[in-house]
Amino acid sequence: MTEIGVRRVALITGGGRGIGAAAAVALAAGGWDVGVNYRVRVDDARRVVKACEELGRRAIAVNADVAEADQIERLFDTVTAELGPIGAVINNAGVVSPAGRVAEYDAARLERVFRINSISAFLVAGAAVRRMSTAYGGSGGVLINVSSRAAVLGSANEYVDYAASKAAVDALTTGLANEVAKEGVRVLGVRPGLIETEIHESGRLDRLGATPPLGRPGKPEEVAALIAFLVSDGASYMTGSTVDVAGGR
Ligand code: NAP
Numbered sequence: 493m494t495e496i497g498v499r500r501v502a503l504i505t506g507g508g509r510g511i512g513a514a515a516a517v518a519l520a521a522g523g524w525d526v527g528v529n530y531r532v533r534v535d536d537a538r539r540v541v542k543a544c545e546e547l548g549r550r551a552i553a554v555n556a557d558v559a560e561a562d563q564i565e566r567l568f569d570t571v572t573a574e575l576g577p578i579g580a581v582i583n584n585a586g587v588v589s590p591a592g593r594v595a596e597y598d599a600a601r602l603e604r605v606f607r608i609n610s611i612s613a614f615l616v617a618g619a620a621v622r623r624m625s626t627a628y629g630g631s632g633g634v635l636i637n638v639s640s641r642a643a644v645l646g647s648a649n650e651y652v653d654y655a656a657s658k659a660a661v662d663a664l665t666t667g668l669a670n671e672v673a674k675e676g677v678r679v680l681g682v683r684p685g686l687i688e689t690e691i692h693e694s695g696r697l698d699r700l701g702a703t704p705p706l707g708r709p710g711k712p713e714e715v716a717a718l719i720a721f722l723v724s725d726g727a728s729y730m731t732g733s734t735v736d737v738a739g740g741r
Contacts, residue, residue, distance in 0.1 A: 685738025
């Protein structure tokens with residue numbers, strides 16, 4: 493169920509696999525048409541589109557590198573032109589770097605991580621507001637920023653840069669939610685813990701999988717279920733919150 497007046501078209505960055513793919517399917521199951529963004533893995537994105545279509549929804553795969561501002565604009569324009577006005581944006585695309593200590597990070601590593609996880613998240617959020625906010629002629633909507641428990645825990649000896657780039661996302665959620673609260677746009681964050689996707693270095697899930705209090709890693713579908721709730725009318729009085737989905741970690 494969605495909010496009255498909010499269009500049922502969702503855009504998901506990095507929607508071809510992992511958490512984004514599960515979110516696409518969960519939203520399709522909830523009645524949303526879905527724009528599935530991918531950067532390189534077109535076959536994965538097409539599989540997600542097919543899964544959404546099998547649920548009776550319209551879906552398209554759209555290639556765009558969210559590290560590039562002009563490609564973000566083209567992504568939003570393509571989804572709007574092909575599916576209709578966007579009512580939900582899942583700001584999900586993200587990357588990590590190889591495990592390492594802060595003292596070993598070089599500028600190129602930091603620029604990549606902050607470019608994709610922080611700057612792109614801001615640019616996607618801005619594009620979402622310009623399409624959905626009533627101040628820009630939109631009909632309202634919901635923006636979900638995918639952060640990480642790392643933003644709170646810090647990821648020492650692995651990727652403190654990633655943790656910091658996601659802490660920026662948490663601040664984005666808090667501040668932007670206040671900016672657009674009276675413009676029909678709710679802004680929320682999710683902080684996944686250890687989730688079974690390809691983002692992890694080989695062996696990391698095996699090594700750390702049992703460490704969350706619930707004793708296992710999470711599944712992408714368990715994050716997607718939270719995202720589907722947050723975009724729904726059931727969460728109509730929520731904005732500015734970032735919700736942990738991390739097995740107690
Ligand atoms: P994943 O399986 O590695 O998938 C990453 C997705 O992001 C892919 O669809 C990829 O597209 C896309 N992507 C990466 N860079 C992109 C770019 N520049 N432009 C457009 N798309 C791009 O990762 P995941 O685990 O599902 O992660 C999704 C989000 O959850 C990320 O923000 C991540 O930081 C966050 N998160 C994950 C975990 C976890 O344990 N898995 C925990 C906390 C937070 P292609 O398929 O085309 O490469």
